[in-house]
Amino acid sequence: MGRIYCFFTANYPPKLGGVEIYTQCLAKALVRRGNEVTIVTLNDKKVSEIQWDNGIRIIKIPGIDAFAGRLPLIRFNKAFRKFCGNFKSETFDLVIVQTRYYPISVYGARYAKMKNISCIVLDHSTAHVNVGGSVINKMFAVYEHVMTEILKSLDCRFFGVSQACNRWLEHFHIVPQGVLYNSIEREVAQEMQAHDILKKYAIPEDVKIILYAGRLLREKGIEKLVEAVSGLREKHPELCLVVAGDGELYKELSEKNVGNCIWLGRVKHNEVLELMKRSLIFCLPSDYAEGFPTSVLEAAVCRCYTITTTAGGSKELLTGMDYGMVLEQNQGAEVLKNAIEYVLDNPELCRRAVENNYNRVLKYFTWDTRAKEMEEIL
Structure with missing residues (x-):
């Protein structure tokens, strides 16, 4: 009953x-x-x-x-x-x-x-x-x-x-x-619309996308991410930072018109998932008081490699380099730049980590599991 x-x-x-x-x-x-x-x-x-x-x-x-x-x-x-x-x-x-x-x-x-x-x-x-x-x-x-x-x-x-x-x-x-634990729906990556998200937002087909999705707050690390990707522009011209989100820094950062950055503003949740499916790296370089960001779980089931920080519970999902990369929080843009470059230079490591992380999320971090635990509290 x-x-x-x-x-x-x-x-x-x-x-x-x-x-x-x-x-x-x-x-x-x-x-x-x-x-x-x-x-x-x-x-x-x-x-x-x-x-x-x-x-x-x-x-x-x-x-x-x-x-x-x-x-x-x-x-x-x-x-x-x-x-x-x-x-x-x-x-x-x-x-x-x-x-x-x-x-x-x-x-x-x-x-x-x-x-x-x-x-x-x-x-x-x-x-x-x-x-x-x-x-x-x-x-x-x-x-x-x-x-x-x-x-x-x-x-x-x-x-x-x-x-x-x-x-x-x-x-x-x-x-x-x-x-x-924060969790994810098993079917989340299969619920995406059929239209081509790259065409909708005029994102070139031949770029390697680094995706940021979330509020544009200073403590979320968006400024150092822009600086890090800009620093890789000469060596990796194929890189493109796609920013899905709005917030207090949107106007200031988007008007700087950095060449390899695309600013989408607020994006529907299902479209963020589509972007994750098309991205090489999801990056959340947060220094914010995170609990357990849903976005790192979504990136995992969308098979997108994740770079994030020790802020909050992400490190409990990404328990080692076999699953993704966790940096110490409050690091500068240079550390983030080196982390991105390491992933670009090691595609096989990236591929294995993506599969490992995908399987780990579906085994331990689903809402059906949380619902069972909630029932057991009673």
Whole structure:
């Protein structure tokens, strides 16, 4: 007999990010296994709304996008109070709270406590969030500690999406109960559209593509990647850096008009997968507080060689050169340039690593596996 699960998460698709995709994919896997799933999330309206997606009930409650969308807040209005009154009658077997520092996380944990429902918190971070200057960052770190203490007081159990996340939880004097790894759908590389992605974006057929996909933030390493690829231009004129993503650095970097870089802006998720299939290297040179980037899993099932950093849980997938390349974070462009050149000079190593990584992901990092683990928590 299936169980009934409820997720509380600040954002949910069509808003895209690692936590949003994690929530959606795990929910779908639980439904496929005969369970019922409700997702409580925020919209940017003054009213609540209910939607259904692949058997998942999605309740969107009134929200406010604060701090440029980085800290979504609950809108405490009449519609929210009505939702609270109606939701008290709901019954669940497990409440799952996504991340520690959103007000909706505390609301979900308090709801579970009030209803005497077991509650787990899934953590996706490996350091304090960088939200601005040093003073703002320090203030947010204090806020994060306060929110975490509230969740601890509500008898939540904590799980990281990687071992790196669990080590970070120890910073808050939390003993994690286990790891629920970020994962991938087995069929993700087969769900791509038939049209030719290279023609759509005017990417030459005869180039070797290095792909970056994600937000264009300084801490994600996009600037040093541009510098590294530019430094290889003379020796490897066949190289082309394709950048799929938007963010605070997009205008500044794209207007520099570096010859071997193509800037696509925001790209649909399925098109990112198509690009991965056509790329030689996927590069995520992040110094950001990653949990376990979904993109490194997607690159693996699209059979694209991955170069990334020790930031977050990627090193738990790429456990050695037999699977891909993991650089120490906070390295400069020269180190990244040498890493790319090493891959170009060793095509057989690259081919073996791609196959090894593909097989490793399908064996250990699928959503059906995570859904089984979630059921075992109960």
